[in-house]
Amino acid sequence: MVKMGYMKRGLLAIVSHPDDETFGCGGTLAAHASGAPVDVLCLTCNPPERRDELFSAARALGIGEPTVFDDLHVEKIDQLIRRISDVIVEKRPKVVVTHLPFDYHREHRAAYEAVKEAVEWAAHTTTYDEPYLVERLLLMEVNTLIPQPHVLVDITGAMDRKMEAVEGYTSQLAKFPWGYYQNINLKRAELRGVQAGCKYAEAYLEEPVPSNSPFYEAKATHSLL
Amino acid sequence: MVKMGYMKRGLLAIVSHPDDETFGCGGTLAAHASGAPVDVLCLTCNPPERRDELFSAARALGIGEPTVFDDLHVEKIDQLIRRISDVIVEKRPKVVVTHLPFDYHREHRAAYEAVKEAVEWAAHTTTYDEPYLVERLLLMEVNTLIPQPHVLVDITGAMDRKMEAVEGYTSQLAKFPWGYYQNINLKRAELRGVQAGCKYAEAYLEEPVPSNSPFYEAKATHSLL
Amino acid sequence: MVKMGYMKRGLLAIVSHPDDETFGCGGTLAAHASGAPVDVLCLTCNPPERRDELFSAARALGIGEPTVFDDLHVEKIDQLIRRISDVIVEKRPKVVVTHLPFDYHREHRAAYEAVKEAVEWAAHTTTYDEPYLVERLLLMEVNTLIPQPHVLVDITGAMDRKMEAVEGYTSQLAKFPWGYYQNINLKRAELRGVQAGCKYAEAYLEEPVPSNSPFYEAKATHSLL
Amino acid sequence: MVKMGYMKRGLLAIVSHPDDETFGCGGTLAAHASGAPVDVLCLTCNPPERRDELFSAARALGIGEPTVFDDLHVEKIDQLIRRISDVIVEKRPKVVVTHLPFDYHREHRAAYEAVKEAVEWAAHTTTYDEPYLVERLLLMEVNTLIPQPHVLVDITGAMDRKMEAVEGYTSQLAKFPWGYYQNINLKRAELRGVQAGCKYAEAYLEEPVPSNSPFYEAKATHSLL
């Protein structure tokens, strides 16, 4: 039996490093934080101090306490897939957000690979007693931009919280004393806002997720409408 | 103002030749025919006699009267795109179904190209006074199979009507007196049925359609949930 | 000197898991079992009990005793390639059958990668004293279908043995008490049979194998006819 | 004999429609306008009134009078290639700028195809008495963004002229009375400016152009340094 509180109601962002969740989809997470569970799974924590920054960011965004793997790098993909699908099955999010397959960062591309597999295996009746089928998989932009987004989420009301979360990543911001991370997050949100007809927005690609499979509980669709 | 009866309620299959709509998605069309507008746009009619077969098939499936372009081949794509988007804007379907981009048939691949463009341009506020944004674009299988479908539609209750529509394509069936078209439609539906945990099914790929764009009325998404 | 009995006469199926050889190409293996050596190399055996099922399946198909690697997963590709090419050089099959590069299963895609490399290195005069050049590499379908097959093998006369081998995989069948594996194997064989103009068939893609190379014994072709 | 004033000194933007040159690379054109020939070739002019807007934009940018083909659409690619290479051979630009091959606009993708071919044929000694080899081919962004640019050009000193040219496209701006084109040009320049460490920038992909060929005058490179 599916636990009621988590039944396809929330979002789960699965990211490579602390700060990716804020830079990539922080506004979206904050905007959905009231009324639905919003969670983060971070696949690495290197150096360990970044964990504190991640937890601060989560508080600024108003979302739940992040789940963090202590890995130094996104590697050993085969074992990682299972660890990710365990979290998906536990959290039961309606929407999963992760990195782009053409992200310039090697560990972001690896996260995409692992998450895509994990979404599949989480839904298999042969791997889990209570398998879980994610409804949507969205891919976010950090430093690499999406040429033509499928989805633009209005984050105007959440932009303050996003920027507060950005500001908390002092270890990262310090690498660019001229304010790169603050500015890129601001200007990218403005650009996407222009496209979205609002002040600030975040952009996503939609990666189609199978709705049916012999290995899922949802084997057939009865109505497309 | 959007006409109420057509407001994102139905399906529109856009196909290269008479019979593609029946072989590729006839069960799905029939299964949705009560309670929502279900339409077919056929991009060619060569020779002209196939028009009668198409209209018979539509009656067998219980759907509306098809729209037919009198072209002999799927060609002159640039002009074709606009003619297709005109139909999309008029019919306002929630779901559009068309061919696979890797279909073995050249004119099926060309239809995919044209439909994908038409779905985009139909939604532009700069091209139409009452532009229209399709919600889902599904790709069907005729002779070329989908390796791993995203959607399996249960057509068990509509299989009789699909097979009746198949049987009406006497000009095509006559090319294979050993019953190829009847059998392939039956056996493919059975195979997809096994995967879908029902008796008969049809399989589709989901092609993601943008939800927002500066050129659409729907510029931003306010909630992903 | 090449051992006479194995001189480009037979088939070798190289698969990821016990049951892949039966589901993917069991009918073809059985159909060729008299008059030519027909072998299976299985790259994993996890859990170990599946070995018995594999040996039973081989008996049902009427083929030789399988070679089984005790690995739990298809991984460490670099070492695996050499272990596979050793088997190819020993067995000297005319035709090698393996998985699809676009199979939905990660370990099937990995098997394809490894087998393709192994076929190349098995033929190198610099790696083997008695190198061996496979003539054809065919790719089979398990759960992922081939959109447009290159080869359809008539397995009508061997279908009983294939289904007997399927039935022996009780550990796998038990996962789907509604009979998924039996039904999918039956219905896929029927669908391919309709395309092949016979009762039951199996489908393959042909992956071209080089005929000549400076590193092969067969450096030049003297007639294409 | 090569005309001295044009010997690999300038830029040539080859675009699909009037306004693409301003939106895509107007700042770059303006920034290079003193000290080198900077030209525009526009492949269509539909409706004819847009020609005046293009000429105004060129004046605002401070560049030469545009060359305009009177075509309504980017089509009949084969003939178009030769007409474009004629202009390249006449203008002899060091750098050619055009659209992205993955631009969302069909006519932008077609322009890319034609320009890439034209750059090749312009250099052939068998097609021109005075063939000409372009040194760099850069691809610009209009509505479709470049995920990871190769080149970011600082246009801070030319931003006023770019925005003046944008403002002159009244027929286009009128389609979006909420100021889309003004805002997107501003915000994109700011975002690229953040990445480029300056106030405003434009982004490009570099498409490698052959330096040598048996069909070019420049058959060999003698030093890479």
Added chain:
Amino acid sequence: MVKMGYMKRGLLAIVSHPDDETFGCGGTLAAHASGAPVDVLCLTCNPPERRDELFSAARALGIGEPTVFDDLHVEKIDQLIRRISDVIVEKRPKVVVTHLPFDYHREHRAAYEAVKEAVEWAAHTTTYDEPYLVERLLLMEVNTLIPQPHVLVDITGAMDRKMEAVEGYTSQLAKFPWGYYQNINLKRAELRGVQAGCKYAEAYLEEPVPSNSPFYEAKATHSLL
């Protein structure tokens, strides 16, 4: 009834321009000319004088009189496909040779597209009373090289005839008075000869051709051995 003399015994080279057949596969054609029908279909002849050169080349190679389409360019692909398949059905070659899909020449890539489709349609029982299934489709190199060939044909015994045919293309050779075409043909044959362990060779990619299809006479394969 199939004409005996042409029953899967020979070669047919289908090329874009007069000289492609000599430069790309002239040695192979000459080497097979005794004992099997060897034919050329040339898709264009522009200017008309090149027809004489083509006929001279065919005589030098010792092959049959070429079939020549009077088109100026490889265009209007849809109609061209049918004209090519008509020739395939008439000639009934075992092997068809044509251009590479990644050839640098646009009209060579178009020829590949058309030939690949024509090979398919020539085999359809629904298009021809005496359909014909080509056994092998080989792709040759002219100016664009094959990175890793599948087939290297020893043309040592036919190299004199190839070079005689090359020398006859005086209209083309005149464009490169330093002897480019003679030298490239010589040196490429030598390079491929080194790889093939002989003096002179020609290289090909193998494009897999379906052996079976519901639309072919050859619906099923009964033995892979």
Added chain:
Amino acid sequence: MVKMGYMKRGLLAIVSHPDDETFGCGGTLAAHASGAPVDVLCLTCNPPERRDELFSAARALGIGEPTVFDDLHVEKIDQLIRRISDVIVEKRPKVVVTHLPFDYHREHRAAYEAVKEAVEWAAHTTTYDEPYLVERLLLMEVNTLIPQPHVLVDITGAMDRKMEAVEGYTSQLAKFPWGYYQNINLKRAELRGVQAGCKYAEAYLEEPVPSNSPFYEAKATHSLL
């Protein structure tokens, strides 16, 4: 502070195995050896004796003493990237040469992957105190040919040294007593020479390297001319 002698003046070849640097770009290295630093980084040395051959080859080519990693295979890419970028940052070459991404040899493809990443990370201000941005990345041919090269380097004056270096690889040459490696190097240089209008040449693909990035010192380009 950048060391003067190495400031974007030289070449660095990064190769998988001893002999790749000679076969792939030995002529180019030798041709540039006077007047600029020319270096080799070899990623493996297996068996250890090949190190001596590599050092002899470097002496024959007239270049500096190679840097050699003692790895047996090109593997553990993640760690390898950093070790390569360390060498790039130390050597500060204007041009890096490495393998093709479509090379038939698995370890050559892996080298390409690692080098491409290393070139990126070497330029990051966040990874190095004295980061370094390579200007050009060129890809060379060993056994796999480049279909259409971007650059042909005239190595006529250096061919003697290249062939002397080739001759020193006695452990490799011994595998092909019929002289394969000597001949392929000679004939490939002749073929590329014909294309380059000289006696001997080497061919390369150009892989575009970003000129600017927020993570580089070179954030913006101020002039394209």
